[in-house]
Amino acid sequence: MKKTIVNLSFILLPGLAFSQIGIKTAQPTESIDVASGNIRIRDINSNISTDSTDKLVVTDPNGVLKVKSSLFIPSTSVIGSKTTKSSNIAANLQATVIFNTNPLLNNFTYASATGVYTALKQGYYQITATVNKDVSMNNPTDGSSAVSLLVNNIVVNIIINGYLPGTQSTNQNFTYVVYLNPGDTFKLTTDYTRTSSITSAQISVVALGG
Incomplete structure (x- = not known):
C-alpha cells in the first residue's frame, strides 16, 4: 500500500x-x-x-x-531675533516686525520677506515677544506705541503704552497663548503715533501640546 x-x-x-x-x-x-x-x-x-x-x-x-499625537511637554519651537534697525516708519503706520535671525525653527516655517510664521503642527503655543523702537526723532513730543499679534491676519493680542515728551526709545513685551492648526499663520506688527524705527526685537515660541 x-x-x-x-x-x-x-x-x-x-x-x-x-x-x-x-x-x-x-x-x-x-x-x-x-x-x-x-x-x-x-x-x-x-x-x-x-x-x-x-x-x-x-x-x-x-x-x-x-x-x-502630542503631550503637554513644553518644547521650544522658535527663537527669532531682529538685529538690524529698520528704516523710519511713518506715524500711525502698522509695520510688520521682520526677524532676520532664526536659530531654532521647529513646527513652523518662516517667510523672511513678510515676517510670517506658518504652523506645521496643531497645538497650544506660548508666544513671547519684545520690540524696541527709536522715537528720538519726535523729541520733545509725546505719543503712544502698540505691538500686535496677528493670527491669520486678525489681531488676537495687542499691547499699547503711552510715552511722555522727551522719550527717546520704547520697549514693549508680551506673552500670549494661542491655539494653532496646521497652516495657521502669525506675525508681529507695531506702530507709533509719530515717526519711529524698530531697533531690535526678539520672539520665542514654546509648544505646550495639543
Whole structure:
C-alpha cells in the first residue's frame, strides 16, 4: 500500500499567522504579550525623529502600547531675533516686525520677506515677544506705541503704552497663548503715533501640546 505523508506545518502556519504570541505567559491578550521583563531595541538611538507628524508612544494602565499625537511637554519651537534697525516708519503706520535671525525653527516655517510664521503642527503655543523702537526723532513730543499679534491676519493680542515728551526709545513685551492648526499663520506688527524705527526685537515660541 502506498502511504501519503502530510506535512502538518503547512496546515498550522495559517493559524499561527493570526495567533497571539505570549512571552513568559501562556495566555496572551494582545498580538504580542510580554508578561514581564524589559523590551530593548539596540539601534533606536540612531533613528532620531525629524518628522513633525511622528507620534509619541505611551502605555495605558495595563501596559498596552498606544500612540498620542502630542503631550503637554513644553518644547521650544522658535527663537527669532531682529538685529538690524529698520528704516523710519511713518506715524500711525502698522509695520510688520521682520526677524532676520532664526536659530531654532521647529513646527513652523518662516517667510523672511513678510515676517510670517506658518504652523506645521496643531497645538497650544506660548508666544513671547519684545520690540524696541527709536522715537528720538519726535523729541520733545509725546505719543503712544502698540505691538500686535496677528493670527491669520486678525489681531488676537495687542499691547499699547503711552510715552511722555522727551522719550527717546520704547520697549514693549508680551506673552500670549494661542491655539494653532496646521497652516495657521502669525506675525508681529507695531506702530507709533509719530515717526519711529524698530531697533531690535526678539520672539520665542514654546509648544505646550495639543
